[in-house]
Amino acid sequence: xxxxxxxxxxxxxxxxxxxxxxxxxxxxxxxxxxxxxxxxxxxxxxxxxxxxxxxxxxxxxxxxxxxxxxxxxxxxxxxxxxxxxxxxxxxxxxxxxxxxxxxxxxxxxxxxxxxxxxxxxxxxxxxxxxxxxxxxxxxxxxxxxxxxxxxxxxxxxxxxxxxxxxxxxxxxxxxxxxxxxxxxxxxxxxxxxxxxxxxxxxxxxxxxxxxxxxxxxxxxxxxxxxxxxxxxxxxxxxxxxxxxxxxxxxxxxxxxxxxxxxxxxxxxxxxxxxxxx
Amino acid sequence: xxxxxxxxxxxxxxxxxxxxxxxxxxxxxxxxxxxxxxxxxxxxxxxxxxxxxxxxxxxxxxxxxxxxxxxxxxxxxxxxxxxxxxxxxxxxxxxxxxxxxxxxxxxxxxxxxxxxxxxxxxxxxxxxxxxxxxxxxxxxxxxxxxxxxxxxxxxxxxxxxxxxxxxxxxxxxxxxxxxxxxxxxxxxxxxxxxxxxxxxxxxxxxxxxxxxxxxxxxxxxxxxxxxxxxxxxxxxxxxxxxxxxxxxxxxxxxxxxxxxxxxxxxxxxxxxxxxxxxxxxxxxxxxxxxxxxxxxxxxxxxxxxxxxxxxxxxxxxxxxxxxxxxxxxxxxxxxxxxxxxxxxxxxxxxxx
Numbered sequence: 134x135x136x137x138x139x140x141x142x143x144x145x146x147x148x149x150x151x152x153x154x155x156x157x158x159x160x161x162x163x164x165x166x167x168x169x170x171x172x173x174x175x176x177x178x179x180x181x182x183x184x185x186x187x188x189x190x191x192x193x194x195x196x197x198x199x200x201x202x203x204x205x206x207x208x209x210x211x212x213x214x215x216x217x218x219x220x221x222x223x224x225x226x227x228x229x230x231x232x233x234x235x236x237x238x239x240x241x242x243x244x245x246x247x248x249x250x251x252x253x254x255x256x257x258x259x260x261x262x263x264x265x266x267x268x269x270x271x272x273x274x275x276x277x278x279x280x281x282x283x284x285x286x287x288x289x290x291x292x293x294x295x296x297x298x299x300x301x302x303x304x305x306x307x308x309x310x311x312x313x314x315x316x317x318x319x320x321x322x323x324x325x326x327x328x329x330x331x332x333x334x335x336x337x338x339x340x341x342x343x344x345x346x347x348x349x350x351x352x353x354x355x356x357x358x359x360x361x362x363x364x365x366x367x368x369x370x371x372x373x374x375x376x377x378x379x380x381x382x383x384x385x386x387x388x389x390x391x392x393x394x395x396x397x398x399x400x401x402x403x404x405x406x407x408x409x410x
Numbered sequence: 411x412x413x414x415x416x417x418x419x420x421x422x423x424x425x426x427x428x429x430x431x432x433x434x435x436x437x438x439x440x441x442x443x444x445x446x447x448x449x450x451x452x453x454x455x456x457x458x459x460x461x462x463x464x465x466x467x468x469x470x471x472x473x474x475x476x477x478x479x480x481x482x483x484x485x486x487x488x489x490x491x492x493x494x495x496x497x498x499x500x501x502x503x504x505x506x507x508x509x510x511x512x513x514x515x516x517x518x519x520x521x522x523x524x525x526x527x528x529x530x531x532x533x534x535x536x537x538x539x540x541x542x543x544x545x546x547x548x549x550x551x552x553x554x555x556x557x558x559x560x561x562x563x564x565x566x567x568x569x570x571x572x573x574x575x576x577x578x579x580x581x582x583x584x585x586x587x588x589x590x591x592x593x594x595x596x597x598x599x600x601x602x603x604x605x606x607x608x609x610x611x612x613x614x615x616x617x618x619x620x621x622x623x624x625x626x627x628x629x630x631x632x633x634x635x636x637x638x639x640x641x642x643x644x645x646x647x648x649x650x651x652x653x654x655x656x657x658x659x660x661x662x663x664x665x666x667x668x669x670x671x672x673x674x675x676x677x678x679x680x681x682x683x684x685x686x687x688x689x690x691x692x693x694x695x696x697x698x699x700x701x702x703x704x705x706x707x708x709x710x711x712x713x714x715x716x717x718x719x720x721x722x723x724x725x726x727x728x729x730x731x732x733x734x735x736x737x738x739x740x741x742x743x744x745x746x747x748x749x750x751x752x753x754x755x756x757x758x759x760x761x762x
Contacts, residue, residue: 142565145564145565145566146565146566146567147566147567148566149561149564149565149566150566150567150568150572152561153561153562153566153568153572156561157572157575157576160576160579160632161575161578161579163579163590163591163594163632164578164579164582166590166593166594166601167586167590167593170590170593178599181598181599181604182604182608183599183601183604220487223483224483224484224487225484227480227481227483227484228480228481228483228484228485230480231476231477231480231481232477232481235473235476235477235480236470236473236474236477239477239481240753240756240757242481242485243752243756244749244752244753244756245488246488247745247748247749247752248742248745248749249488249492251689251741251742251745251748251749252492252738252741252742253692253693253713253714253734253737253738253741254693254695254714255693255695255713255714255717255718255734255737256496256499256717256734256735256737256738257492257495257496257499257734258717258718258721258734259499259502259717259721259727259730259731259734260495260496260498260499260502260731260734261495262721263498263502263727264495264498279487279491280491282487282491283487283488283491283492286484286487286488287488290484298759315472315476315480319480340581343583344583344584344585344696346583346584346585346695346696346699347695347696347714347718350699351718351722361583361585361586361696362585364585364586364589365585365589365700373592373593375593378589378590378593379590382583382586382589382590385583385585385586386581386582386583386586389581389582389583390578390581390582393577393580393581394574394577394581397574397577400577400580400581400640401637401640401641401644404637404640404686405641405682405683405686406752408682408751408752408755409641409644409679409682409683410644
């Protein structure tokens with residue numbers, strides 16, 4: 134009897150795996166097709182019926198780097214994302230610490246951040262464009278970094294705050310009684326204890342800045358354009374150059390996927406501002 | 411919120427008690443929740459008994475000053491980069507400014523822009539498209555995600571890997587998603603039409619008048635379902651297994667257990683997820699811009715696309731600013747329930 138049930142249980146363990154393999158091969162097909170497009174011969178992209186099996190080539194990548202100089206735009210993306218991330222962490226971590234650990238009302242500040250997180254980016258795009266053009270900041274890294282910092286600070290503060298809250302506040306009281314300054318409590322005790330959470334906030338900020346499209350599209354032209362905006366330019370009068378577009382899509386999304394998988398544990402917490410852990 | 415609050419605790423507090431503590435701090439959190447008292451009780455006892463009365467006010471002042479120093483840099487940057495442009499756009503929204511008409515930025519026309527926008531059928535079409543898009547995408551994602559999450563919650567070989575793979579669409583750059591779904595939807599070379607034709611069905615003109623909005627919704631469902639899957643899984647993990655076991659012993663069947671135990675437990679989680687999804691769907695720009703640019707006509711023109719077009723194609727800066735403010739207002743109203751939930755949460759956690 135018991136053996137029969139165990140046997141039944143292990144059968145189901147395999148059956149569910151099989152069901153999921155079927156579901157995933159349908160669900161992830163669009164992604165797989167994108168990856169395949171990146172390695173397909175450009176001529177084959179337009180073949181009918183579409184080729185599912187083909188000889189993979191690196192022509193798309195070659196064209197991307199040799200002809201389109203895509204590496205320069207990837208570097209732009211890296212510069213903007215890294216600078217934004219550093220600033221967000223530098224500005225956000227102390228604010229998160231204060232709002233999680235220090236007594237006194239910061240409710241208004243926190244709610245203000247939340248409203249900022251909910252605001253549609255498009256509400257800012259025109260005034261920022263006007264201001265940037267008046268101050269000759271169009272097509273510079275500075276303006277993109279400023280925007281990315283402003284858009285990611287609210288979420289980063291909320292997320293980091295939720296990690297600081299996991300640490301007993303008595304730790305701070307004890308350290309203060311022992312004569313520690315507020316700043317050393319922050320950077321000697323709380324920051325090291327929350328290193329994981331701060332790293333999560335950094336990774337998610339990097340991803341958001343890397344993925345940012347609307348402001349990069351409107352505020353940059355050729356010098357500071359980031360990779361996603363340039364990939365859009367593979368639309369020509371003859372249609373989209375899919376070999377290059379597929380390769381670009383792969384290069385843009387690969388780092389994001391890798392980072393997100395590393396931080397998978399904190400993904401939900403990050404996306405809900407720490408509301409669901 | 412409709413959720414019964416166990417021991418008077420809000421749901422997010424009780425949720426954390428069922429989780430295995432991931433780090434040292436979590437057990438502290440649990441202890442606090444178990445006591446069902448704010449941490450102040452502990453804090454007072456931990457302060458030196460004699461020195462309390464005199465130093466308290468001085469300490470409070472010192473704490474407040476420290477808090478301002480820690481918060482000031484972030485608040486300053488946010489004010490300069492977001493509040494200042496917003497205020498500027500409010501000012502611009504009262505002018506007749508059109509980039510192609512010199513001097514028009516000096517013409518103040520009061521609330522006329524708002525009046526014109528609210529009177530234009532194009533704006534209301536946009537409202538309709540945005541709401542249809544956001545509600546149908548979120549609804550489909552909700553159904554699909556509950557199904558996916560329940561299936562991912564089974565015991566099976568390789569579950570960790572499958573769970574990670576399900577997340578892929580969620581983490582791809584949205585602009586990239588728009589770009590390659592356009593290839594999939596292509597009339598002639600698109601692989602979706604290939605599947606349709608080879609199974610004997612007629613081609614679908616995915617991005618034409620009658621299908622465009624559906625296609626945009628489908629892409630959104632594909633991309634964002636994993637987000638709600640994550641939320642539902644978090645809810646399922648915090649479910650009391652013994653309670654389910656007890657129900658089973660009492661003779662409840664699978665449907666009853668789900669309907670009367672699992673689902674009520676999941677609802678608050680789903681509420682938070684749905685609100686995040688609704689708000690983000692209303693803001694969506696990248697994907698739609700790359701798939702359809704709001705077209706054909708204005709079939710898929712959501713708030714963001716509409717404002718973008720008015721600003722950067724027609725260059726009516728004054729009017730765009732009015733649209734932007736109206737959009738911001740709508741988003742704010744939709745986000746009120748979420749703001750309320752979060753604000754209660756802040757009050758509960760506030761160090762006093």
